Structure formats: structure tokens, C-alpha cells
Amino acid sequence: MKIVTWNVNSVRARLPRLTPWLEDVRPDVVCLQETKVVDELFPREPFEELGYNLVISGQKSYNGVAILSREPIENPVYGFPDDDEDAQKRVIGGVVGDVVFLNLYVPNGSTVGSDKYEFKLDWLERLHRFLSDEYDIGEKIVVTGDFNITFDDRDVHDPERWHEKILCSTLEREALGKVMDLGFIDALRKHHEEPGIYTWWDLRGGSFWKDHGLRIDHFLMSPAALEACSSVTVDRDQRKGKGPSDHAPVVAVLD
DNA sequence: ATGGTGGGTTCCCCA
Numbered sequence: 668m669k670i671v672t673w674n675v676n677s678v679r680a681r682l683p684r685l686t687p688w689l690e691d692v693r694p695d696v697v698c699l700q701e702t703k704v705v706d707e708l709f710p711r712e713p714f715e716e717l718g719y720n721l722v723i724s725g726q727k728s729y730n731g732v733a734i735l736s737r738e739p740i741e742n743p744v745y746g747f748p749d750d751d752e753d754a755q756k757r758v759i760g761g762v763v764g765d766v767v768f769l770n771l772y773v774p775n776g777s778t779v780g781s782d783k784y785e786f787k788l789d790w791l792e793r794l795h796r797f798l799s800d801e802y803d804i805g806e807k808i809v810v811t812g813d814f815n816i817t818f819d820d821r822d823v824h825d826p827e828r829w830h831e832k833i834l835c836s837t838l839e840r841e842a843l844g845k846v847m848d849l850g851f852i853d854a855l856r857k858h859h860e861e862p863g864i865y866t867w868w869d870l871r872g873g874s875f876w877k878d879h880g881l882r883i884d885h886f887l888m889s890p891a892a893l894e895a896c897s898s899v900t901v902d903r904d905q906r907k908g909k910g911p912s913d914h915a916p917v918v919a920v921l922d
Numbered sequence: 923a924t925g926g927t928g929g930g931t932t933c934c935c936c937a
Contacts, residue, residue, distance in 0.1 A: 676937080677929050703930065728930050775937060779931085815937095834928095868936085871926035913928080913937075 668766065669694040672884050673905075673916035674813040674867075678702040678733065679710055681912055686713050688905060694918065695737050696763055698770035700813045701912075702731030709733070724756045732759040732770050732812070744769070744787035747797050757790075766892065766921065767802065771812035779836045787815070791842035795849070807921075808889040813867075813914065815883050816827055816843045818853055821862035822882035847887065854886040854900040854919060866901055870913045877907050886919045895921040 671694040675681040689697065694896060698717070703711065704725050711721055714735050722743045725731035734740060744760030761767040771794070802808055816839045817840035820826035829835040847853070855864065867881025874880065886899055899919045906915040 680929060701929090730934080777936085869926085870928055873926085910928095 668696065668764070668921040670809060670811070670886070671697045671885065672700075672770070672811040672813070673697065674700040674772070674884060674912060674914035676701050676912040676914070677704070678731075680711060680910070682713060684905070686717065688916070689714075689717055689719075689735075689920065692902075692918065696766075696768065697735040698768065698811050699735070700731075700770070700772035702733050703728060703889060707894050709719060710798055711745045712922070722759055722761055724759045726756045730756045730770050730772055730831075732756060734759055734761055734768060734770050736761075736763050738763050740905045742848050747793050748801070749793065758922050765807055767806055768810045769798075769802075769808070769810045769812075771810065771814065773813060773815045775815045776833050776839065779831060779838075784833065784836075784839075788838060788842055790900075791839070791846065792828055795842075795846050798846060798849055802849075804889050806889060807892040807893065807895065808851075809892050809919075809921075810846075810851060810887040811885065811917075811919075813883060814843065816840060817881050817883060818843070818856075818885075819883075822865070824863070824865065824879045824881065829881070834883055850889060851887040852893050854888045855882075855917070856895055857893060858899055859897065864901060866917055867913075867914045868906060884914055884917050886917065892921065897922050 719735035723733040740761035757772040774787040777783035866884035868875040868880040902916045
């Protein structure tokens with residue numbers, strides 16, 4: 668089973684690049700973030716024509732998540748249990764075969780100490796509670812998406828410049844660490860210990876060509892899922908050329 | 923240290 672996470676920064680704007688890539692790579696499950704469209708306007712047809720089932724949860728202008736899957740998606744999950752009606756659309760999940768998926772768009776947090784930063788930390792606590800209450804770490808679980816957090820300085824092109832900055836600060840790393848303590852493992856690090864593997868580069872200032880990147884898109888796997896995971900790779904080519912997202916897709920294979 | 927780009931909608935927000 669080939670699994671993808673990709674923050675596409677608008678599913679409609681990315682279609683010309685997304686659908687040919689799906690035809691080429693042929694993933695089984697695709698977790699998208701920042702779809703930036705309400706459900707009624709989501710472009711379902713191009714994906715259904717490629718043979719995908721969809722679950723979507725979007726809103727106007729911001730956020731939005733979706734899962735595409737060749738096999739049916741059972742037991743869909745939309746948001747946190749304690750979300751209210753106007754909650755930001757950042758969580759979608761479901762079960763494909765014997766694999767439990769949760770696809771997340773973690774809040775960015777803006778700047779350390781801001782209201783948005785506090786919202787991010789609170790949101791991560793709610794994520795922890797949700798996973799702790801409603802998921803069984805003994806199953807094959809894949810929690811993936813745009814976490815907007817680097818695990819450590821290996822994930823940062825210039826750790827001094829980013830020291831205690833947003834996406835790299837101690838409190839958000841600790842909040843993610845608490846989630847990991849439920850028994851999840853950073854799947855990419857099973858296969859790659861070296862620094863310098865990134866998934867996001869700012870669109871501004873030619874960051875990609877300077878390789879000024881961060882690794883903020885992750886696959887958190889339960890032990891049973893990790894056992895089956897034979898590779899995790901970043902498709903940097905999708906950050907190249909005309910009209911890229913600021914994120915590259917990350918591809919994991921479960922045997 | 924700053925500003926740079928891009929998407930979606932609005933006369934500016936968010937990343």
C-alpha cells in the first residue's frame with residue numbers, strides 16, 4: 668500500500684500538477700491538507716475518474732483536509748469529538764483495509780507567544796486526548812499530515828536562525844512529543860537518520876533553490892504499521908517547476 | 923533584520 672501526505676495549498680489551484688502526478692505515482696491512499704474549498708465546490712470528478720473514493724472536510728478560504736483512497740474508506744472521522752459547529756477543518760480520518768488513518772493539518776501558530784501559538788498548543792493537547800481516548804495503539808495506525816512542527820534540529824536547514832522560532836520551538840516539540848509518547852514512531856527516521864531531509868520550503872526568496880527547508884510533514888505510525896513500512900521518501904521534484912505548493916509530497920510504502 | 927511569493931477572497935488574511 669502506497670500512502671501519500673501532501674499539503675497542496677489549494678486543491679483547485681494544484682489540480683494541473685496533482686492529477687498527472689497521481690496517474691504517474693498511483694498511490695493507494697492520499698492525505699491532502701490545505702484544500703481551501705468548501706465541500707460543495709471540491710473538485711471530486713478528476714479524482715473519481717482516476718478511481719479514487721473521497722472523504723472531504725473543507726471550509727471557505729482556509730484549512731481543509733481530504734483523503735483519497737482506491738479502496739473504500741470505512742468509519743470516516745470528521746474533526747475532533749469536542750469541535751463545535753464552526754471549528755476549523757483540520758482533521759479527517761477513516762479506515763482502509765486494516766489500516767487506521769488520521770489526516771491532520773496542525774495549526775501553524777504564526778509566531779511564538781501569539782494567540783495563534785496558544786491555539787496550536789491547545790489543539791495539540793486535544794489531539795493527544797483524542798488519540799488517547801479513541802485509538803488503540805495495538806492496531807495499524809497511520810497519523811499523517813502537515814504537523815507544522817520539526818522534531819529536532821536535523822529537520823531544520825539553519826537551526827540557529829530558527830532557534831525557538833515557530834515550527835521549531837520547545838513547547839510545540841514537547842506537545843508533539845507527548846503525542847509520540849502514546850506509542851507512535853516517526854516513520855521517516857526508521858529509514859533515514861541523516862539531517863537535511865525537508866518537506867517544506869517558503870515560497871518567498873527562492874528558499875527551495877537555496878534548500879532553506881524544514882521537515883514538518885510526517886508519518887506517525889503505531890508499531891504494527893511501522894513494522895510494515897518499507898520506505899518513506901520526499902518527492903522533491905514536486906516542489907520544482909511552475910506552480911508548486913510550498914510543500915513536497917511525502918510517500919510511505921506499507922508492505 | 924527584512925522581505926520576499928502565492929492562494930483565496932477582499933479592499934487584506936494567512937502561510
